[in-house]
Amino acid sequence: MPFTLRPRSRSSVEPNIPTASMGDIAFLIIIFFMTTSIFSREKGLKIVLPEKGAETKIKSENILTVAVNQTGQVLIGDRVVNIPEVSTLVREELDKNPELAVALRVSRKAPYQTMIEVFDQLKVAKAERISLMPVQEEEGGGQ
């Protein structure tokens, strides 16, 4: 059975799939994805919380306490400071003592914005060890 089924005259007509509109279809889908997509709005400041019950003991001389009191004042140790100064002050302390851990004590009544600003400043100062200390009582950080 040699290939004699096809008449020779028909083989000159090439079968083809129309692909002219493929691009249009694809661009339509693109437009759909473009309008529905949201470019990563998930941005923020990272922190890893300590595990419950696995609190590491840190020598008290290696702890720098940064507190935010009820009115939103920021205290480093006992000194009231302005928020933009926090990063330079913490940076200085870190240069003196690279082991330093920063404890952030924020009053429950303090505005969140202030806490984030201070936290941001600690990040600017490249503080690696930051811990958020929960404040139970309504007494305000600096008492």
Add this chain to the structure above:
Amino acid sequence: MRRIGLKKATTPNIPTASTADIAFLLIIFFMVSTHFRTEKGLKVNLPKAEMTERILKRRNVAAVWIDATGKMTVNDNLVTPSSITALMTEKVIENPELVVLLQADKDVKYGYVTDVLEALKDARALKVTFATSYGKGGGG
């Protein structure tokens, strides 16, 4: 019916065979980078922070929303800190790489945030990100 001038027989044309390929390439890019927003969340004004960084793997993100009055939602359900613990415990078991994105309003009292943080600690959801928008702080 004889054509005069053989050169006119070649019609000029723009090659369009590859536009589909280009378009599909773009589609793949958008498909990979896109994710459909499933929850509405609450209306929050995020605080500004300079060191804002992106969360790279968005599939691992679970959001907790806190609005200015202290209302909290997860998956558009009103929750309390104790129910956050229950919810997040499940999610962490499903995906140990879970990152919790805390979408809190900048005017909320920190007490609500610290309650949520404690709840997350109980749920062992230890990777937390405070959602912020990039920008220099308001200079308070």
